Amino acid sequence: MLQLKNVLKTAFKSIFKNRMRSLLTSLGIIIGVSAVIVMVSIGEGSQKQIEEGIQSLGTNLIVVFPGASRSGGVSRGAGSFNRFTFEDVEKIDREAALISAVSPVVRTGGQIIGGGKNWFTTVFGVSPAYFEIRNWELQDGEFFSERDLRAKKKVALLGKTITDELFAEQDPIGEKIRIRSVPFTVIGVLKSKGQSGMGNDQDDVILAPATTVFYRLKGGRHVDMINASALSVERIDAAQEEMRAILREAHRLSPGDDDDFTISNQAEISDAASETSRIMTLLLGSIAGVSLVVGGIGIMNIMLVSVTERTREIGIRLSVGARSIDVLIQFLTEAVILSLSGGVLGILLSFIISIILNRFTELVAVVNPQIIIVSTLFSAAVGIFFGFYPARKASLLNPIDALRYE
């Protein structure tokens, strides 16, 4: 084996001899590598944002939706037993050991009039436990109590968006609003939660006692949804199973029947969202990867030029006893140095771009060490892959022909 030192020395000499050319060749790799890193980082950044958004939905959240009732494979269709009642919620509250809080959700919507303006929004009728389940915090005022719930009091808490729309210039606390003509007193303003992981505005909402919404606004038909909190993240699956059992009992389902509701937890919701964003990341990364391949072709091109230019040098080396493999290694080393240095510069560039993105745009780029290692290895691999053909071409030269080459 010939000395590595000499090979590297020769390689650097040749690269520095054509500074501009080497730089431009590396530029292809620099752009490719930084594009891959930045794209993947943006993907990971948005994934993180989505996960944080889902976290803001509530801790250890378990959600139960109604579903069509089935018996022995025969769907009985909507209305069979597919809505929840307050009794279901109370039963869960009484019997579930792994649930820390449970709340019915009665959902309606309508035109809201208040502060001399109006706005269309969603109204959630909930119990006080809901604030804890969904991580709602107060900006101002207070939450309603169990007593308010039992008394079907016409009180409401406003989300940030509605507060801004209706009460931009005045304190909404104590003000009257009309939800579909029914007057409510505003007792609190909720702290902003921003957009959810799915992209909808979580602050465009009014929270009111479930009973009030149920009897005054919806005419006492049904509870749309049940939200609950498991005692801990670790026991979320067990809590979910417990709730399923309680609800099956409440709905008098026999063992062969399918659930007449759909139960899912936050982990599942966040998994689905993460999966989507993971695919996005992969897609962005692959597109950027194409530019890396183009950069590799640039290296191949310039190495072919270099082999032609240095045919005589190759001839001299062969004539003093270099083997084909020595020449091959020499040119491969140069290709790898070009691509690897491009890779390192590309990583630096990607850091700069990420910092700029994070500071001046709404995009969040999270550079993780893994992608740096992968892209370094990948750029070296590009050098070997695209350097091999020119290097092999050089190594197969016949010494006499190479020496005669002008």
Added chain:
Amino acid sequence: MENKSVIDVRQLIKVYQVGDVAVHALRGINLTVSAGEFLAIMGASGSGKSTLMNLLGCLDQPTSGEYFLDGVAVDALSKNEYADIRNQKIGFVFQGFNLLPRTTALENVELPLMYDRLHRIKNPRQSAIESLERVGLGDRMDHIPNQLSGGQQQRVAIARALVNEPAILLADEPTGNLDSRTSLEVISVFQELNSQGITIILVTHEHDLANYARRIVELRDGIVLKDKLVPTRKNARKDLEVYKQEENQ
């Protein structure tokens, strides 16, 4: 009988295929060169002398025939073994010097030792320095070829050819690119080396230069036409002195 012969060539034939035409460059060369000889190979262009040189230098393989170099049959070796033979047993000096540009004289001389797989030369740097001193360039080691005259460049090339302690030194028209005075300088280096026991084969088409060797082999159309000893051998160093005096007048 081959005990003392460095080169023993029997019925060496080389045919080049140029398109549809077969060019018979060598038609059966028989040649023996003993250790310590200084042989000049002569011939007009097209006589096959360069082809013979390439074959002797293991840069090319013969179409048929036998070639023993330093007692080893080298006519049927692999490409890698050829490379090793070139590295271990042969020192080649070219007409066009063939030095690496932008590389110092010392690094140029070290080049063959980069491929010395057997580590035959224990101290490469020291050997390269000694080799340069041997051709009188001990003070030019850090110069790159551009900073050296033609004669100096050719002496660097000779130092490079000597650094691996080869069995034979092959020089293909080494003075072809040099003026007559510098040619004499280079030839005197060869004579000096030969007097130290190094076997040398010199290819030239100048009768003048051939007379500095001990033996002349003349080729024509790919066969040996004449093989004779030089009757009155010339001394390059003396002639150089004469030349210098003439210049001064």
